[in-house]
Amino acid sequence: MDPSFWHQRWEKNEIAFHESKANPLLVEHFRELGVAKGSRIFVPLCGKTLDISWLLSNGYRVAGAELSRLAIEQLFTELGQQPAISATGQVERWSAPQLDVFVGDIFALSGERLGPVDTVYDRAALVAFPEEMRDRYAAHLTTMTGKAPQLLICYEYDQRMMDGPPFSVSNEEVTRHYAAHYDLTLLESREVSGGLKGKCPAKEKVWLIKR
Numbered sequence: 001m002d003p004s005f006w007h008q009r010w011e012k013n014e015i016a017f018h019e020s021k022a023n024p025l026l027v028e029h030f031r032e033l034g035v036a037k038g039s040r041i042f043v044p045l046c047g048k049t050l051d052i053s054w055l056l057s058n059g060y061r062v063a064g065a066e067l068s069r070l071a072i073e074q075l076f077t078e079l080g081q082q083p084a085i086s087a088t089g090q091v092e093r094w095s096a097p098q099l100d101v102f103v104g105d106i107f108a109l110s111g112e113r114l115g116p117v118d119t120v121y122d123r124a125a126l127v128a129f130p131e132e133m134r135d136r137y138a139a140h141l142t143t144m145t146g147k148a149p150q151l152l153i154c155y156e157y158d159q160r161m162m163d164g165p166p167f168s169v170s171n172e173e174v175t176r177h178y179a180a181h182y183d184l185t186l187l188e189s190r191e192v193s194g195g196l197k198g199k200c201p202a203k204e205k206v207w208l209i210k211r
Contacts, residue, residue, distance in 0.1 A: 020050070022050050022051050022053070023049075025153055025188065026123065030121070033208070037060065039061065041060050041121055042064075043065070044065050044124075045065065045066060045128055047068070047075070048075035048078060049124070051121065052079075052099070053078075055121070063114060063115070067103075067106070069092070076096065083095055083096050089108065090108040091109050093113075106125075106140070109144065111146060119151070120148050120150040122151070124166075126154055126169055127167050127169055128164075128165045138178065147182070150178075150209040151206070152209055154174065154207070155168055155169065155202050156171070158200060158201075168202075171205075174207055184207060184208070189204075189206075
């Protein structure tokens, strides 16, 4: 998927994927990861999600990655934080107390640059990539985080009925991406009320992915 797609979405404020509060599935299931306060949580393709504010307010440190600089400008403004900005190669690092966000192509972000993380919260990343890119993304995420455990939220629906993103990710695909390195537990599967984007029936699924 061309990066210009996401840049244009933010420039035109076409961000229906942005939620007006912390994701209820994060709030309900995050404790399943068993991570201590002060742990560093990686949120790939984070946008300006309010999930970051929820994690910070609950005593966690957060590292995010996001393609759109505009999204991260808005994130720090809404958090009331003035970031320190540094650049290495293709990726900028925006830092504030307990928060680092890496702005640029996630595939250009190395594990060394990211630094150690204790767990991953993936609500918007795997489902943002078309099928031909998801193998690469999952492998990169696994490597760059040192096989850190994950809380993964994804959708499953008939891809023929609607174009992504968010794209449909089946149970079989999650297994293919992660079963070689982790134990997988499906914590919840529920129907999306009114259908996904009001267009087609869909299930929203929550996975616990840990060793």
